[in-house]
Amino acid sequence: MxxxxxxxxxxxxxxxxxxxxxxxxxxxxxxxxxxxxxxxxxxxxxxxxxxxxxxxxxxxxNETTLEQRLAVQGKQKQAIARAAIDLIEDGDTLILDAGSTVAAFGRLLQQRRLRIITNNLALLPFFAKAPTIELVVLGGALRTTSMSTMGPLANEALRRMTADRAVMSADGVVNGRGLCEADLEQVALKSLMMQQSKEVIVLADASKLGRAEQMAWAPLPPRWTLVTDVGASEEQCKRLADAGARVIVAGVR
Structure with missing residues (x-):
């Protein structure tokens, strides 16, 4: 050829x-x-x-807006969100990251009894109506593409809190490197979210696995949980499992 x-x-x-x-x-x-x-x-x-x-x-x-990301892989993101719900227990304290898949997951929590710490501004209208959710919002600089907060104020507030589980998103997930994002301030906050939690759960559809076009990285802990969809290949899942992930594959209805 x-x-x-x-x-x-x-x-x-x-x-x-x-x-x-x-x-x-x-x-x-x-x-x-x-x-x-x-x-x-x-x-x-x-x-x-x-x-x-x-x-x-x-x-x-190029990085897309939250609205654009919500429209992409919608069925897969909903399936991932439903599968991840089974990992949460009433009474948990959760840290919820920004991102469209985490937003889909958060919308399923309205009837649960939880304490939620988040920088995900897109979820605030839903949690504000949920009487059994105690909500803590991280302040800081507004990042309009993801409708989230970040920066020194968010980091300083988060250092004063711990959680049972951090539910994370990413532009990409690469074994041995971690979570890929466009901005160093993003990964600083993501890294702190994972450090302040007993357990880390990453929600990422198959298109994110192995994807590494952005320049900033948040390393993952030695043991973590990945919830992805049926588009993920056996080879991708094995690579991530070898890197410390418990891999859960969600079916698409």
């Missing part, structure tokens, strides 16, 4: 989202070094953005 044809097929494959070098090499029956050279060529032309172990189309790499 000539390089021009291979470049065109690489771009077509990447149109579905991020793919790593080894997957691309198997798909096109070439060496991983050939794929890396192809991706380097395409990145110089701004067609793709290199990521940890792979690449993503430049058009896919």
């Amino acid at each position: 000539r390089s021009k044809e291979r470049h065109a097929r690489l771009l077509e494959a990447l149109n579905a989202g991020e793919i790593d070098v080894d997957d691309l090499a198997r798909r096109f029956d070439v060496s991983a070094s050939t794929v890396r050279r192809d991706l380097q060529h395409l990145s110089k032309n701004n067609a793709v953005r290199r990521t940890y172990g792979g690449a993503i189309l430049t058009a896919h790499a």
Whole structure:
């Protein structure tokens, strides 16, 4: 296969989202070094953005708003949210991260008896109407793309509290590296959320697994729980389990 044809097929494959070098090499029956050279060529032309172990189309790499993310993988996010509910016990203190999948999860908690600490402003109208939820809102700087707070004020408030479980989101989840996000202040708060909790639960649909186009990382604890959907491959789940995750795969109704 000539390089021009291979470049065109690489771009077509990447149109579905991020793919790593080894997957691309198997798909096109070439060496991983050939794929890396192809991706380097395409990145110089701004067609793709290199990521940890792979690449993503430049058009896919820009951070989206909360409304846009809520519209993507909606059935999968609802299935993940329903599966994660079984991990919560009445009386728990929860830290809820920002993000669309956590927002879908939070909306299912309205009838539960819980103490909730959150920077997820999208959930406040729902929790304000729930008489059995004790709500603590983390202040700080507003991040409009995710409708959340972050920064020194949020961090300082959170240091004064602990929780039974932190329910986390991410732009990407990579074994051995952690949770991927666009902003260093985001990962500072995410890291603190996980540190202040006895248990960490990550809600991430299959498109987030192995995805690493953003530049900031929050390391995961040695043991944590991942709730994902049936789109996750056995290989992805095994890699994450080997990195310390208890993997729960939610079906899509």
